[in-house]
Amino acid sequence: MIGCNCAVCSSSDPKDTRLRSSILIQSKKTTIVVDTTPDFRFQMLTHQVKQLDAILFTHPHKDHIAGLDDVRAYNLFSGQPMPVYCNALTEEAIRRDFYYAFAEKKYPGVPNLNLHKIDEKSFTIGDLTIEPILVWHLNMPVTGFRFGPFTYITDANRIDAHEKEKMKGSHTVVLNALRKQPHLSHFTLDEAVEIVQELQIPNAYFTHVSHQLGLHDDINQILPQGMQLACDGLQLHF
Ligand SMILES: [Zn+2]
Numbered sequence: 001m002i003g004c005n006c007a008v009c010s011s012s013d014p015k016d017t018r019l020r021s022s023i024l025i026q027s028k029k030t031t032i033v034v035d036t037t038p039d040f041r042f043q044m045l046t047h048q049v050k051q052l053d054a055i056l057f058t059h060p061h062k063d064h065i066a067g068l069d070d071v072r073a074y075n076l077f078s079g080q081p082m083p084v085y086c087n088a089l090t091e092e093a094i095r096r097d098f099y100y101a102f103a104e105k106k107y108p109g110v111p112n113l114n115l116h117k118i119d120e121k122s123f124t125i126g127d128l129t130i131e132p133i134l135v136w137h138l139n140m141p142v143t144g145f146r147f148g149p150f151t152y153i154t155d156a157n158r159i160d161a162h163e164k165e166k167m168k169g170s171h172t173v174v175l176n177a178l179r180k181q182p183h184l185s186h187f188t189l190d191e192a193v194e195i196v197q198e199l200q201i202p203n204a205y206f207t208h209v210s211h212q213l214g215l216h217d218d219i220n221q222i223l224p225q226g227m228q229l230a231c232d233g234l235q236l237h238f
């Protein structure tokens, strides 16, 4: 956190350096990113992501959409609009916050976006089938995504029973766990652990971790087997 001197913010362990939360999913034929954070450009440069087939959004909070302008680099090289998949609320925010990308007379070089509204129905991008999962971030609907055995859910503090059913049978889940103290719109570490145990998902990684949660290695030591904190640059292979 800017201006903070706590043990996490001054840690020399790279696992304690936390950019904003997003993931990249790659299959044989398809590469997609979930959320374009304010760190999107840096993340794509760091991991040398040369091609992106689509972007999925979880919800319209700034820490998940602010980096969208930088997709124009992908537009430049592909010559194609970037397919963007999001719920109605996120579409509204994108059209408002990036109004210039939807103007009738566009300034040269603005992002070229092709918006696709998603609801609860599964959809396909390239060779990936994606199942949306509706979760709640206080009163805001947030879209989680299931890709076969892998489920990604960020920014939630409540999941309805029938949506939990969609998570069951996952081999690996990523779930938000902000800190130990209660928060009005994010799961605490204990709440996240409880959901993983309830759904009996064998592998879990916690994301959207605040500096208030503590040092990466300290928290990992107290987590039950199969559960750990995610960290920047973490790669999982299925
Ligand atoms: Zn701090």
Ligand SMILES: [Zn+2]
Residues within 6 Å of the ligand: 059, 061, 137, 155
């Ligand atoms: Zn949020």
Ligand SMILES: [Zn+2]
Residues within 6 Å of the ligand: 061, 063, 064, 155, 208
């Ligand atoms: Zn967030």
